[in-house]
Each structure stands twice: as C-alpha cells, then as structure tokens.
Amino acid sequence: MYHNKQTMKDQLHISEQVCFPVYAFAKEIINQYRPLLEALELTYPQYLVMLVLWEYKEQTVNQLGDKLKLDSGTLTPLLKRMETKAFVTRIRSTVDERIVNISLTEKGVALKEKAACIPQQLMEAMNVSAEDLLLLKNIITKIAKK
Amino acid sequence: MYHNKQTMKDQLHISEQVCFPVYAFAKEIINQYRPLLEALELTYPQYLVMLVLWEYKEQTVNQLGDKLKLDSGTLTPLLKRMETKAFVTRIRSTVDERIVNISLTEKGVALKEKAACIPQQLMEAMNVSAEDLLLLKNIITKIAKK
C-alpha cells in the first residue's frame, strides 16, 4: 500500500535515525576523553580497564571482558600494550593454566592519583551537567537491560 | 581534604561511569544491526552512508564526513569497499579536481527496497519501544548539541 510504503521508507533517512545519535555521541565522548587521557598515556578502552582494576585489584581476561563487553580478540592485544607501558602484569595462573590474571603494577596503582581529576575535566570539556548525564545513563540502563 | 579526596576517587569506578553505558550501548546497537545488515552486504557505517545517499543522491566525501562525523581517513577506504561491492561510484569532479563525488549505482538505489524493513527489525531485535528510543535520542541531541 502506498501509505505503508512511504511510512517505511521515511525511516530510512539519517535525520530520522534514533541509533545514529547514540553512535555519534559515543565517538564524541571518546574524542573528548582523548586529550585528557593522553596525559596518562591511556586510550579510552585502556582507561576502562584501569577503572576496573583500581576497583577490583586483580581480574582475569574473561572477567574484564564481562565487565567491559569486550572479547579476547580485543583485550589480549590491548592488555599487552598496557603491559608494555608497565601499567599491568599478565600472569598465567598456575592453578588453571588457561587463565591469565591481570594485576596493577605500582605504576598502575599510582596512576589513580593522576586520574582523579578526569571525571570532572570531562564534564567541563563536554559542557554537560551531571544531571543530564545521569538522566542519559538511567535511560540507557533501562533500555539496555533487557 | 579527606572528604573531597574520597568523593573524587569514588567516581573512578566502572559502575559510577556515566559514559561507559553510552559506549557499551553504541557497540550493542552495532552488534544488533550486524546480522540484519549482513543480508545487505553492509556494515553499520556503510549503512549510514547509504542512508545519506538514498536521501541526497550525491555527496562529496566531505559532505558525508560532515553528516556522519567521519574523516577522510575512515571514509576513503570505506567508500572504496562500497565501490568494490558496486553500491556507489567515486567520480572525481571535473570542475574542482580536489573533490570526489559519491553517487549511488542502480544496485545501490535498489538496495533501499531490501533495507525498508531494517528499522522495524532492529527495534524488535533490541526489544525496545519507539518511545524509549525517541526519549533517548532527544536527550542525546540536547546534550550533544552544545
């Protein structure tokens, strides 16, 4: 039917897309983080790994992947780069040799002090209020939970 | 001060992050699109290019980059892959030889028919309502506009 066909086709416009703003905004966030994290020699995904390790001390590759929604194809090379920069150690478990435990080095622990100002700096760089960001987080959490 | 130091440090936990859900949700969206777009031989960024071209017929690399927030380092190889798949043509302007015009081939135009069901399929796959997605879009648009 003409009406239905038009209705469907109209959704195929970039301005009508609801997912594109999410995709573009996620990239924008990473771009805003970049100069701040550069001072710590971290990329955004590497910063996420540090956040988990600052909180949990030690994690297996799998545990990091669960928390950050990343697979070993992404994490293995990423963690090797972090090991090269001496932020983490990668030690294969002697109990179960399939498992690689990721831990912070002293340098990695110390980096937390330098990172303390990042959340504040980011909000200022993006010029958003904590309320708006929290609202956004709550909606996404609600949608993504299912 | 002790209180302030703790307050700042507490933000450095993955669960406290407001940007991580956006990052993870954007990846989740692309992962939900993947099997649907595979039937059209498109990736998500390539699908975005098609959305723009279905609407505007012809675009320069720069115009695509402006609308999709992608630079030539991303677009040039991406568009070459789409040219290889015969969805678009890349023709250097004779008026201004710096410019490369991207246009749809007949195959590219025809693909719109097959794509008509994608928006609907995606919402079903993600199990979200149009209202929730629209709410999300409005908040992001408000935040990202500045």
Add this chain to the structure above:
DNA sequence: TTTAATTATATTGTGTACAATTTAATTGAT
C-alpha cells in the same frame, strides 16, 4: 581412565576510527 565436551586465551582477518602527514588543486592577497 581414556576420550569427548567445555573453557580460557590467543591468533587471524576484515573493517572501522582518527591523528598526522602528504599531495594536488584552488583561492586570495598583494
């Protein structure tokens, strides 16, 4: 307990992303 199934990580290959640089073409100021 030998083998089959499962698990954890690593590897390979393709495709984004983007900074920095390069190349070539066009514009603008003198």
Add this chain to the structure above:
DNA sequence: ATCAATTAAATTGTACACAATATAATTAAA
C-alpha cells in the same frame, strides 16, 4: 599574475572491535 594560504582527498600508522578459528588446559561422561 604570482606565490602563500587554504582546501579536499588520500596515505600512513596506531588502536580498537569482533567473527571465526586455533590451541591448550580442564572437566565430564562413558
């Protein structure tokens, strides 16, 4: 008109991201 500045794409290099597969270790089933 000439040359410097600007512009548009392309290139190079680094770093994700993920599907598919491989490898090795552990567990489970007979």
